[in-house]
Amino acid sequence: MDLLGAAAVALALTVALAQAASRLLTRVAAAWPVLVLIGLALAVGLACLRVRGSRRHRADSERLARLRITLSELDAMDDQQFEYALRDLLVRDGWAARKVGGGGDQAADVIGVLIPLGRIVVQAKHTRVGGKVGSSVMYEVKGTAGPAHKADHAVVVTNGSFTRDAMAWGVRHGVHWIDRDRLDQWAHKGRALHELLGLPARRSRLPWRRAA
Template sequence: MRHDGTFDPLLKAIAGAVLAIAVAKVVWQWLSTTFWRWLSVDIWGWIADHPWWSALIAAPLALVPALLVARLLPPRGYVRYLDDDFDDEAPAVLTYGMHHLDTMDATEFERACAALLVRDGFTRVQHSGRAGDLGADVIAWDHLGRKVVVQCKHYGKPVGSRDVQTFNGTARPEHHADVPIMIGLNGFTRDARAFAARHDLILVNRQILRDWAQGTYLYDAIDDEADRAAA
């Protein structure tokens, strides 16, 4: 003890260690004797004597964790996002609000487009989105077995003709796309739309993207926009 009446920190540490060892020894002795005997003799003996009752008790105990996991996990290939436009009564199907897409960075936007393709049943969906991908941010195959090559532009303004021309130069020659699609978060300029029409490129503007992100099948959203333009 120090002159001020308190114990030296070293002595306190030693005393604490001795106490901890003593407690651990008592607990270990209880686990290795009384508890183990109860578990291995009493419980196991009861199970051996009552196999049917044991099975009836074990079945629901094993089922509960499986049901909890199944309830918590989303359906395979789907992701659920909650946003202002999401209906809590709706099924757990991937949707995005436009404000959500607006706040993403370019890579997140590409991944969101890939996830929407998975939602729509496209297969072998691959997200590249890196330098040197030659305009193929996402590659997938549709229900007709056609190769779909997608380039995603997360621009704050409409995509210009130069970007569309560049995509046209790689989508089919480099990636052998059957269905080349360019997605523009904020649409496309008039020149870009005119060039795409001449070269049979599909442009997904903001309206199509909104419909698609909110649950409309991609090709249906594209057809709906074509119908509106023709009206």
């Protein structure tokens, strides 16, 4: 009797599930026009979002392609604004760049990538007009650009100037520098940074990588 009872319960459950499934299929079949309309609405909505995003990206690209920043505008910026400006200038030049400066940035305020030039690290030094950047900044950038950021190129950018020792040390050890005159060529007159610095058209091995 127990086996017969269990079999009867199982049969009843099977019948109930079959009936529920049948009712569900019937409802779905009846509602398919509504489901199709919902699907079409979602597809149209996604297409509109993509078109809007594409237009916004195109507009941003066109705006950055025309980007020009005067020295007086750069001088009026604070440190954060200066870093964002350098990021935008790199993007204008074709680099996929992002601002990373902040606490513990390890001497990198902006990092960019451009094939086939490789990876660049930018250290920004916003200063008062007439201010000078010394050799200690060059030491710091050289010490972190390769080991910490895997950079192929490192550059220090200031709206001021560099000491003679800092420039000479940078040339000897592969740390590029952009002083006020070069910054005007880059930011205001529109010359690409990699052209201004004469970066090679393929990845190079930095002095710290050769020594590794």
